[in-house]
Amino acid sequence: MSTSPPLHSGTTNSRARQNILIVGCGIAGPVLATLLLSSPQSVARLPQVTILERNTAALGSGQNIDIRGIGKHIINILGLTDEIKETTTGEEGVKIVDANNRIWAQYAADKTGKVETGTSDVEILRGRLAEILLGKAKRVSKDVEARGGAGIEFVFNDTIEHLDQDDDKVHVRLTKAGERSYDLVVGSDGLHSRTRQLAWGQAQDGCLKQLEMYGAFFSTKKEAADGEWRSWYHSPRGMSVMLRPSGTKDKSTMLVLLADKSGAIAREMRGSERDVVLQKRLVLEKLNGIFWQESRLKDAVRAADDFYFDCTAQVKLEKWSKGRVVLLGDAGHCASPFSGMGTTLALAGAYHLAGSLISHPDQHDLAFEQYEENMRPLVTKAQKLAPGMPHLFHPQTFWGACLLRIFCAAIYWSSIINLLSRFKGPPAQVRKFKQYDFVVKKEI
Numbered sequence: 453m454s455t456s457p458p459l460h461s462g463t464t465n466s467r468a469r470q471n472i473l474i475v476g477c478g479i480a481g482p483v484l485a486t487l488l489l490s491s492p493q494s495v496a497r498l499p500q501v502t503i504l505e506r507n508t509a510a511l512g513s514g515q516n517i518d519i520r521g522i523g524k525h526i527i528n529i530l531g532l533t534d535e536i537k538e539t540t541t542g543e544e545g546v547k548i549v550d551a552n553n554r555i556w557a558q559y560a561a562d563k564t565g566k567v568e569t570g571t572s573d574v575e576i577l578r579g580r581l582a583e584i585l586l587g588k589a590k591r592v593s594k595d596v597e598a599r600g601g602a603g604i605e606f607v608f609n610d611t612i613e614h615l616d617q618d619d620d621k622v623h624v625r626l627t628k629a630g631e632r633s634y635d636l637v638v639g640s641d642g643l644h645s646r647t648r649q650l651a652w653g654q655a656q657d658g659c660l661k662q663l664e665m666y667g668a669f670f671s672t673k674k675e676a677a678d679g680e681w682r683s684w685y686h687s688p689r690g691m692s693v694m695l696r697p698s699g700t701k702d703k704s705t706m707l708v709l710l711a712d713k714s715g716a717i718a719r720e721m722r723g724s725e726r727d728v729v730l731q732k733r734l735v736l737e738k739l740n741g742i743f744w745q746e747s748r749l750k751d752a753v754r755a756a757d758d759f760y761f762d763c764t765a766q767v768k769l770e771k772w773s774k775g776r777v778v779l780l781g782d783a784g785h786c787a788s789p790f791s792g793m794g795t796t797l798a799l800a801g802a803y804h805l806a807g808s809l810i811s812h813p814d815q816h817d818l819a820f821e822q823y824e825e826n827m828r829p830l831v832t833k834a835q836k837l838a839p840g841m842p843h844l845f846h847p848q849t850f851w852g853a854c855l856l857r858i859f860c861a862a863i864y865w866s867s868i869i870n871l872l873s874r875f876k877g878p879p880a881q882v883r884k885f886k887q888y889d890f891v892v893k894k895e896i
């Protein structure tokens with residue numbers, strides 16, 4: 453790997469190689485790095501990229517996510533379609549079940565990928581996707597280095613704690629690696645982006661629009677009855693549970709959704725957002741008396757080493773860049789898990805940002821403008837959630853949950869679901885999108 457850029461290094465001279473810091477190695481970060489190094493420019497002109505990640509490696513955790521429409525084109529451009537398709541979860545569709553596991557409605561996935569149903573034709577575990585994308589970035593980096601370029605510097609187990617910028621540079625302080633300067637900084641550090649907080653300051657207050665709902669994602673040992681369908685159970689008190697296939701023989705995945713209209717969970721979590729012991733205790737309390745798979749769910753929560761708990765929210769900002777800092781993926785425009793579009797938006801954002809920077813290598817302000825122009829319409833559509841999401845799908849009473857199942861059954865039997873999927877499904881099918889001259893070697 454390349455060495456770190458020296459303190460306050462580089463120039464803004466249009467002939468110099470740019471150095472770019474990408475904060476966050478989740479989904480969007482490694483794709484941006486890969487595409488920035490896949491420009492048709494001579495290797496000497498390729499930017500020097502640093503990826504900063506607060507975890508010790510790309511987090512192998514996270515459960516089922518979907519890649520849809522334009523996201524699949526980008527995976528194809530990266531040459532990763534086969535690798536990803538070999539490792540999808542194989543989910544067949546969604547079944548709405550009651551406490552006795554009776555099926556009230558079932559909506560099959562559209563395996564052609566033409567209609568955006570609840571289950572995409574490309575469903576994959578987030579951790580697996582993150583590892584595949586990081587693997588590609590590492591291989592591309594090695595290839596660039598072998599050709600005399602700078603490649604990517606990977607800085608794990610560190611974070612950003614200070615940021616300021618002048619006309620020429622962004623100056624940052626990393627907790628362990630110390631002070632550095634970059635031409636550009638990209639915040640792809642997720643929903644609670646530190647980059648966004650540091651660069652926008654108070655101007656970003658209020659940009660996180662809470663959906664008054666929390667989600668706990670974790671794995672459980674697969675049981676014979678689990679099958680390849682997603683089972684979705686709605687319980688009173690604003691809760692629902694999804695049991696889903698993982699694509700492996702030994703593991704199923706669970707998602708517990710908890711409505712928090714009163715704000716009680718938010719108050720309990722305040723200041724301890726990353727305390728897994730507290731998160732697990734809270735979820736275990738809520739699972740008391742859920743009636744469906746209760747003891748299995750509780751055992752799985754206690755045993756989970758991949759437990760991930762967070763609020764569900766959307767990020768709404770008027771502008772995604774400030775000077776030489778730009779936001780990407782959830783950090784700039786999270787649409788929430790209810791949109792089914794988070795990963796697709798992260799991929800599309802990385803594609804347009806890399807393309808815009810390559811098209812305007814010496815004019816970051818123009819590049820950021822073009823990136824936003826290309827992404828904004830897709831984000832605006834994705835942030836419009838399906839009717840009733842999320843609270844109509846999380847009733848408070850026993851009778852409310854029964855009514856919801858009857859409603860789902862009516863939609864199923866009347867075949868309205870086909871129309872709803874066609875016109876109200878996740879808006880990932882983009883007929884025309886801007887093409888850039890990426891040269892991604894499929895074989896590496």
Ligand SMILES: Cc1cc2nc3c(=O)[nH]c(=O)nc-3n(C[C@H](O)[C@H](O)[C@H](O)COP(=O)(O)OP(=O)(O)OC[C@H]3O[C@@H](n4cnc5c(N)ncnc54)[C@H](O)[C@@H]3O)c2cc1C
Nearest residue numbers: 476477478479480506514515611641642646781782794798
């Ligand atoms: C551990 C985890 C599990 C998830 N599980 C699911 C799931 O099961 N289902 C679902 O729908 N969505 C899940 N998500 C969210 C989903 O990955 C995103 O909505 C989507 O893929 C957008 O990707 P992103 O790259 O913008 O953000 P993310 O995938 O959230 O990646 C952000 C990255 O930035 C890193 N980071 C955060 N703060 C800092 C910091 N201060 N310094 C350095 N690095 C930082 C994070 O560790 C992470 O690697 C999960 C996210 C994470 C981080």
